[in-house]
Amino acid sequence: MRMAAFVVVWVLSASVLTGLTGLTGLTGLATAQEWIEYVNKEEGFKVNFPVEPKITDTTWKSQMDYTLPARVYSADKGQEHYSVTVVDYSGLEKLAIERAKTCPPGNQQCRENAGDVIGPGYWKQDERGAIVYATFRILQRDAKLTSLAWEWQDMVEGHFIQLTNNADQSRTFAYVAMHENKLFIVEGTVPKGYPQPGLFQQSMGWVDKDGNGIRYQMIYSNSYHGMGVYPKPAVSGGGRGGGAGAAPPAPPSTPGR
Numbered sequence: 598m599r600m601a602a603f604v605v606v607w608v609l610s611a612s613v614l615t616g617l618t619g620l621t622g623l624t625g626l627a628t629a630q631e632w633i634e635y636v637n638k639e640e641g642f643k644v645n646f647p648v649e650p651k652i653t654d655t656t657w658k659s660q661m662d663y664t665l666p667a668r669v670y671s672a673d674k675g676q677e678h679y680s681v682t683v684v685d686y687s688g689l690e691k692l693a694i695e696r697a698k699t700c701p702p703g704n705q706q707c708r709e710n711a712g713d714v715i716g717p718g719y720w721k722q723d724e725r726g727a728i729v730y731a732t733f734r735i736l737q738r739d740a741k742l743t744s745l746a747w748e749w750q751d752m753v754e755g756h757f758i759q760l761t762n763n764a765d766q767s768r769t770f771a772y773v774a775m776h777e778n779k780l781f782i783v784e785g786t787v788p789k790g791y792p793q794p795g796l797f798q799q800s801m802g803w804v805d806k807d808g809n810g811i812r813y814q815m816i817y818s819n820s821y822h823g824m825g826v827y828p829k830p831a832v833s834g835g836g837r838g839g840g841a842g843a844a845p846p847a848p849p850s851t852p853g854r
Contacts, residue, residue, distance in 0.1 A: 632646065633645065633649065641777055642681065642776075642781060643810065644681055644801045644802070645797060647674035647677070648672050648673075648674070651670070651671050653669045653671070655667050659723050661693075661718070661719050661722070663689055663692050663693070663720075664692075665685060665689065666688075667683060667685065669681070669682045669683075676791075677794070679784070679785045679786075679797050682781070683779055684782075685779055686723075686779060686780060689724055690716065690717075692718070693718025693719065696717075724775075724819075724824065727775055732745075735758055735760070735773070735782075736758075741761045743759045744757065745757070745758055745759075750801045750802060750803075751802045751811070752815065752817055753774050753775075753803060753816075755772055755781075756773045756774075758770070767786055767788050768793055770785050770794045771783060771784045771798070772801055775820075776817065776823065781801070783797070783801050812832060814830055814831045815831075
């Protein structure tokens, strides 16, 4: 089991929240000043939560049926629910190599001597497809899809998803991305009629091992940069969102920040 995360928490200033509210056009967020910025140096992310999140260890079944370690960071505010699920793909190659050793002869899905593009046990295919697979799983829910877009947060590519849940008409905004061989599923769900949870989605960012915010100077793709095909893009300090995650139900606009 991995060591517990080192966490730094700050209370957001009223001026920052006012700026975010202005960007998103949301209203009724007077209580947003109570939110905190949660920084997790071990997992390499930061996000705004209404309270200190609960941490739950779990597992994740990948598309190729590998069992991977995962953690869910979750917090509730009344009827609102916010979570970040982090799945660690860094051990996938080792699992695939072991699987390939015991594959039945002729099984192409887990051949031991697969080329560099596929990798033993199809582990590279599995990791490259993790964002699409996680998105697919979200879309299997009993909900109406209202928006699906390729987007980014601090230049890390991913999918932005907006759903209306059929059971109670609650709204879910999600951002699915991969960074440093970890899958991130960021979700905010609010009851019908509440301000949409775009601020949570948009607050997602990345930090280095010391907890300092980072923002890439060009698009980061885990399939290329996280998996070592190309060097990582240059970074600048700070970082604060940058996609269109807080957009209203209309299709998100092209990022301009």
